[in-house]
Amino acid sequence: xxxxxxxxxxxxxxxxxxxxxxxxxxxxxxxxxxxxxxxxxxxxxxxxxxxxxxxxxxxxxxxxxxxxxxxxxxxxxxxxxxxxxxxxxxxxxxxxxxxxxxxxxxxxxxxxxxxxxxxxxxxxxxxxxxxxxxxxxxxxxxxxxxxxxxxxxxxxxxxxxxxxxxxxxxxxxxxxxxxxxxxxxxxxxxxxxxxxxxxxxxxxxxxxxxxxxxxxxxxxxxxxxxxxxxxxxxxxxxxxxxxxxxxxxxxxxxxxxxxxxxxxxxxxxxxxxxxxxxxxxxxxxxxxxxxxxxxxxxxxxxxxxxxxxxxxxxxxxxxxxxxxxxxxxxxxxxxxxxxxxxxxxxxxxxxxxxxxxxxxxxxxxxxxxxxxxxxxxxxxxxxxxxxxxxxxxxxxxxxxxxxxxxxxxxxxxxxxxxxxxxxxxxxxxxxxxxxxxxxxxxxxxxxxxxxxxxxxxxxxxxxxxxxxxxxxxxxxxxxxx
Amino acid sequence: xxxxxxxxxxxxxxxxxxxxxxxxxxxxxxxxxxxxxxxxxxxxxxxxxxxxxxxxxxxxxxxxxxxxxxxxxxxxxxxxxxxxxxxxxxxxxxxxxxxxxxxxxxxxxxxxxxxxxxxxxxxxxxxxxxxxxxxxxxxxxxxxxxxxxxxxxxxxxxxxxxxxxxxxxxxxxxxxxxxxxxxxxxxxxxxxxxxxxxxxxxxxxxxxxxxxxxxxxxxxxxxxxxxxxxxxxxxxxxxxxxxxxxxxxxxxxxxxxxxxxxxxxxxxxxxxxxxxxxxxxxxxxxxxxxxxxxxxxxxxxxxxxxxxxxxxxxxxxxxxxxxxxxxxxxxxxxxxxxxxxxxxxxxxxxxxxxxxxxxxxxxxxxxxxxxxxxxxxxxxxxxxxxxxxxxxxxxxxxxxxxxxxxxxxxxxxxxxxxxxxxxxxxxxxxxxxxxxxxxxxxxxxxxxxxxxxxxxxxxxxxxxxxxxxxxxxxxxxxxxxxxxxxxxxxx
Numbered sequence: 001x002x003x004x005x006x007x008x009x010x011x012x013x014x015x016x017x018x019x020x021x022x023x024x025x026x027x028x029x030x031x032x033x034x035x036x037x038x039x040x041x042x043x044x045x046x047x048x049x050x051x052x053x054x055x056x057x058x059x060x061x062x063x064x065x066x067x068x069x070x071x072x073x074x075x076x077x078x079x080x081x082x083x084x085x086x087x088x089x090x091x092x093x094x095x096x097x098x099x100x101x102x103x104x105x106x107x108x109x110x111x112x113x114x115x116x117x118x119x120x121x122x123x124x125x126x127x128x129x130x131x132x133x134x135x136x137x138x139x140x141x142x143x144x145x146x147x148x149x150x151x152x153x154x155x156x157x158x159x160x161x162x163x164x165x166x167x168x169x170x171x172x173x174x175x176x177x178x179x180x181x182x183x184x185x186x187x188x189x190x191x192x193x194x195x196x197x198x199x200x201x202x203x204x205x206x207x208x209x210x211x212x213x214x215x216x217x218x219x220x221x222x223x224x225x226x227x228x229x230x231x232x233x234x235x236x237x238x239x240x241x242x243x244x245x246x247x248x249x250x251x252x253x254x255x256x257x258x259x260x261x262x263x264x265x266x267x268x269x270x271x272x273x274x275x276x277x278x279x280x281x282x283x284x285x286x287x288x289x290x291x292x293x294x295x296x297x298x299x300x301x302x303x304x305x306x307x308x309x310x311x312x313x314x315x316x317x318x319x320x321x322x323x324x325x326x327x328x329x330x331x332x333x334x335x336x337x338x339x340x341x342x343x344x345x346x347x348x349x350x351x352x353x354x355x356x357x358x359x360x361x362x363x364x365x366x367x368x369x370x371x372x373x374x375x376x377x378x379x380x381x382x383x384x385x386x387x388x389x390x391x392x393x394x395x396x397x398x399x400x401x402x403x404x405x406x407x408x409x410x411x412x413x414x415x416x417x418x419x420x421x422x423x424x425x426x427x428x429x430x431x432x433x434x435x436x437x438x439x440x441x442x443x444x445x446x447x448x449x450x451x452x453x454x455x456x457x458x459x460x461x462x463x464x465x466x467x468x469x470x471x472x473x474x475x476x477x478x479x480x481x
Numbered sequence: 482x483x484x485x486x487x488x489x490x491x492x493x494x495x496x497x498x499x500x501x502x503x504x505x506x507x508x509x510x511x512x513x514x515x516x517x518x519x520x521x522x523x524x525x526x527x528x529x530x531x532x533x534x535x536x537x538x539x540x541x542x543x544x545x546x547x548x549x550x551x552x553x554x555x556x557x558x559x560x561x562x563x564x565x566x567x568x569x570x571x572x573x574x575x576x577x578x579x580x581x582x583x584x585x586x587x588x589x590x591x592x593x594x595x596x597x598x599x600x601x602x603x604x605x606x607x608x609x610x611x612x613x614x615x616x617x618x619x620x621x622x623x624x625x626x627x628x629x630x631x632x633x634x635x636x637x638x639x640x641x642x643x644x645x646x647x648x649x650x651x652x653x654x655x656x657x658x659x660x661x662x663x664x665x666x667x668x669x670x671x672x673x674x675x676x677x678x679x680x681x682x683x684x685x686x687x688x689x690x691x692x693x694x695x696x697x698x699x700x701x702x703x704x705x706x707x708x709x710x711x712x713x714x715x716x717x718x719x720x721x722x723x724x725x726x727x728x729x730x731x732x733x734x735x736x737x738x739x740x741x742x743x744x745x746x747x748x749x750x751x752x753x754x755x756x757x758x759x760x761x762x763x764x765x766x767x768x769x770x771x772x773x774x775x776x777x778x779x780x781x782x783x784x785x786x787x788x789x790x791x792x793x794x795x796x797x798x799x800x801x802x803x804x805x806x807x808x809x810x811x812x813x814x815x816x817x818x819x820x821x822x823x824x825x826x827x828x829x830x831x832x833x834x835x836x837x838x839x840x841x842x843x844x845x846x847x848x849x850x851x852x853x854x855x856x857x858x859x860x861x862x863x864x865x866x867x868x869x870x871x872x873x874x875x876x877x878x879x880x881x882x883x884x885x886x887x888x889x890x891x892x893x894x895x896x897x898x899x900x901x902x903x904x905x906x907x908x909x910x911x912x913x914x915x916x917x918x919x920x921x922x923x924x925x926x927x928x929x930x931x932x933x934x935x936x937x938x939x940x941x942x943x944x945x946x947x948x949x950x951x952x953x954x955x956x957x958x959x960x961x962x963x964x965x966x967x968x969x970x971x972x
Contacts, residue, residue: 365506365592372629381625382618391617391659398663406663410656417652418645421628425641428592428633467550474552 008067011074011124014055014082015117021047022113029106037104041097041447044109048090056083064479070188071130073253078124080325080476081249085123088242088332089116094451095234095340098347101149102232108148111141112238119246123253128177128187131250132170135214138246139166142239146231158230165213165223173210176203189257200265204272207254214247215306217276218283228299233346236295237339240302241332248306248328252313252321256480261316274314278408281307285415294342294354297419298335301378304416305331308393311409315396318481322474323392329469330377330385330462337374337455341367344448354423358430362437367444368427370452375420377459380413385462392470485545487559490526490569491605491619494519494576494598501595509590513580516594520580523601527573534566539959541611541677549615554673558612563960564741565608567815567953568734572608574942575730575822576601578935579723582826585833586634586721593634600626600727607735613662613747614674616739617655623735624651624703627716627728634721643712643719650712651703654736658699658743661692665747679747680967686750693751697744697759703736705792707766714785722829725781729788730822734814737795741964745799749968752802759800760883764890766793771900775907780831780838783908784824787864790897791817797894798879804958804965806882811957812950813875816943820863820872823939827857830932831912834925840908845917849925852933854913856940861905863943866898870947874954 009016024047025040032040059082064075072078089112096112097103118138125131143166147159177187183199184192195203212220228236259265284304291297309331312324344367345360346352361368377384380391390413397406432440444452462469497519504512534542541560549555561569579597586593599622606619631644666674669682684692702709713733717725745752770790777783791813798810830853831846832838847854863872876898883891917925928936946953 361589361592365589369502376625379625382621387618387621391614391663394660395663395666398660399667403660403664406660410660413656414649414653417648421645421648424629425632425644428629429641467548467552467555470550471552 005067007065007074010059011061011065011067011072013059014051014086015120017051017054018086018113018117018120021051022110025106025109025113029110032106037106038097040106040109041093041103044093044113045090045447048086048093052083052086052090055086066126066190070190071127072121072124073126074124075479077249077253077476077479078120080472081123081245082120084245084329084332085116085119085242088238088245088336089113091336091340091451091455092234092238092242094447095237095336095343096232097447098445099232099234099343100347102234108145111145115141115145115238116242119242122246123249125250126189128180128189131254132174132177135170135173135250138243139170142235142243145235146227146239148232148235152230154230155232156230158227161223162227162231169210169213169220172206176206176210179203179206189254192258195259195265200259201268203258204265204269208269208272211247211251211254212276215244215251216303217306217310218280218303221280221283221303224303225296225299228302229293229295229352233295233339233343236299237336237343240299240339241335244302244306245328245332248309248313248324252324252480255313256316256321261481266316270314270316273310274402274405277307277310277314277405279307280304280310281409281412285412285419289415289419291419292354293352294357294423295352297354297423298338298342301416301419302335304412305335305378307412308390308409311405312393312396314405315400315402317396317400318474318477319392319399320396321477321480322470323389323396325473325476326466326470327389327393329473330389330459333455333458333462334374334377334384334386337370337452337459338378340448340451340455341371341374344444344452345442348442354426355430357423357426359432359435359437360427360442363432363440364442364444367442367452370456371427372424373456373459375424377463379417379420383460383463385459385466388463388466486526486530487543487545487561487609488557490523490530491559491602491609493523493526494601494605498595498598498602501591501598504591506589506591509587512591512594513584516580516590516598519598520577523605524573524577527569530561531566531570534561534563534956536563536956536959539563539962544611554671554675555614556612556675557615558675559609560611561609562963563956563958564811564964565738565960566956567811568608568738568818569605571734571815571818572601572604572731574938575726575818578822578826578939579726581931581935582726582829583721583723584929584931588634593630596626596629597723597727600630604727604731604735607739611676612674613666613676613679613743616676616743617659617662620655620735620739623732624648624655627651627724627732630724631716631720634724635719636721639715639719643715647712647716650709654699654702654709656699658696658739661696661699662743664688664692676742676747682747684748684750689748689751690754693744693748693755696748697740697752697755700736700740700744701796703733704740704796705733705736705766705789706796707762707769707789707793710766710770710789713789714782717785717788717825718779718781722825725825725829726822729785729825730818733788733792734795734818737792737799737810737814740796741799745802746964746967749970753968756800756802759796760887760890763793763797763800764894766790767797767894767897768900771897771904775900775904778839778841780828780840780843780908780912781825783840783904784821784828787901787904788817788821790901791821791864794876794879794894798882801879801882801886802968803882803885804961805878805885807961807964808954808957809875809878809880809882811961812871812953813879815953816863816871816875816946819939819942820860823856823860823936823943826932826935826939827853827860830928835921840911842918843912843921844915845913846925847913848917850928852928852936856936857913858909859940859943861909863947864905865902868947869944871943872947874947874950
């Protein structure tokens, strides 16, 4: 075992700070005796901002190193994703504050922080045991948060469904891990070599099933629409963004680590994933067309987006992984904004039906504008983040010689364009019954206003000045090759 | 470093849009004034560029280059040549007149002008971009505000359908072209999106043959090329007046321009190989568009199909790959842009008063609306290619170019002039002369002074260009010479 070095502390500095923040909120919650819980949201958000800034400066790795006996890999990939998760958690806690039965309970923020710690460890785990623990640390708080509204049938169903499917997927993945250990005698990612064909195939399939569940790839996506619809909206936002990004971080580290481009098995797993990406994009987009509930529609859209991002992974190049990372950054910003807007809207109106968004631009033009930004970014229109992200991902596919996959992706984004525009049409064009929108304004509380302003500005920023952000994303990719 | 005029032109509408969005929605008059100021600013700057473009030196001028994403070779690289300078001016003119014409919009004018300016920024961007990535970036920006503009402020009966149809067509076209552009980027091995460098990439003949068609047609969809023109008349009809002006006046040029810049200039071998096919499609455009325009009863549909026909002439000029043809096409882009903007503006004014655009239900408009009538007639003369107006200056060289390549195509295409003359004359007679229907009497109020400024500016430009072709033709020629040099190399 290695001796103690300061790097070890720096490597897990964000996690240490997150845990401290969690404990602080726990104590405050006890001191306040559960009263005034909403203000704990400010504490969480402020604390997360502090952690984000501090870790961004202090925890940036210079050269990739393994710490804690090879349990944790301290590299740029982990760093970039950690910052992304902390950023996501910060905005989610703002969105949670005015969510009924969620925002005024101290434990919901603590669960969010614990899940964030789990995601951070997922992104940096370099050992199968560590990885499994990290995944469970993420999942268990998320199961609880999804079913947090106990007297709401749909939320309870969401929590239970997520738990059952999640446990099943974890088991399958764990079985894949055990196969690796059984045949190679090690759990350290860097040390695993010498695959035989049946072993490689078994490992690829089993682990892929587990991860495919996490990032909701078709045909392992069935849980997603129900859970997304039932869970409290801010939690859905977090689940569909940070949690999915964490899954992608694991996917890239694991598969590119175990079967690098030079490996004999690289073509087979990339082919499997290319097929999965095709199915996922198509299923997600086509089914989204017919949804009347906006949360379900966004659930299918987020399935489709996992497919787009997978296109970059399949390209198996630095450009590809860099593009995926960039894609995820853009996607986290965009989808958080989308769910935040829906949360703000349904807080006032109590409805998630697309048709009830009629007249929204007359009820609150700022909120409608934020929705325009988020949805056009999801569509992949400039000058919003989604455009550049999509172009890079497709560029990676073209570079890898998979023009067909890029074309599938492009055909799919056309389908996507249709249903995103349909929602915008309802928002801007349709009128409320009685056409007296002025009498039904949608007031925005301060946390929503701040979070949505930050996200809209962010979407524009990475969409226009994309160079520096792509630099960061590709530095994350560089460590894998 | 000189004054970065091109980036100022691109970004001034965006800045205007942002200012508008920050203003309170109920201050409608102030919103209109800010919009007009923004448009005037852009018009003055684009006119300044036009005046200061050095025709003798030719080539790309006012060049600006800022590294945007060096690792992939993307830069904000701007510059104008003899072909794009008139288009820049055209955009400025249409933007200015469009704002004037939209003065009366009362439903959320703040959002209307903001979206319109976003679109204008995209259009300016495409015309001056010398970087392939940036060209796409601006191209998409120019496309999607159309959806909202048509869907929200359009003609109630067809707006939802037409807006979605238009957006889907254009989006499909642009992404198809995008794949081609990515293929070019990787195949060149130069790791740059700089179009001036890509021109020297020497793509293999096979590569060019494969990718020319997707790239050219992908862009030409926006130019209204047959058989992908279907979105365009529907879009024209459903759009509010200013958006119709933008759409037919400028956006369709965007498609033709990008098809030239990316398709023909980067893939000249492919262009040579496919030129007969493009020539054929464009001929269908010209003749078929004119025939369909003739049977229309709705004034806006008639103009819409006449746009399809006239844009066919532009593509026809490109497809000749001759100097005359291309020069004519370049001038035609400007001339047609001004002409359709005028047509749509005039039609909008008639419709606002008569509440119908059905030609048989109109009549006798000349008396109450003399300005509209006279300028419409000037537009009609331009449309017919009458000497003394800009249409002649543009169309004559195109037919000369076509004659050199395929004389029988020229003969076929010339038929369109006769048909155009027929439907334009009919429309003018039925709308502006004859008896005014009883139910309209008393409803036709005179147009405002600002409307007269817009109509006068548009009609004046066409007349001046018709009488003094030398103010534009040599400039376009200098731009075309550059294209011819590229085509020369491969001969």
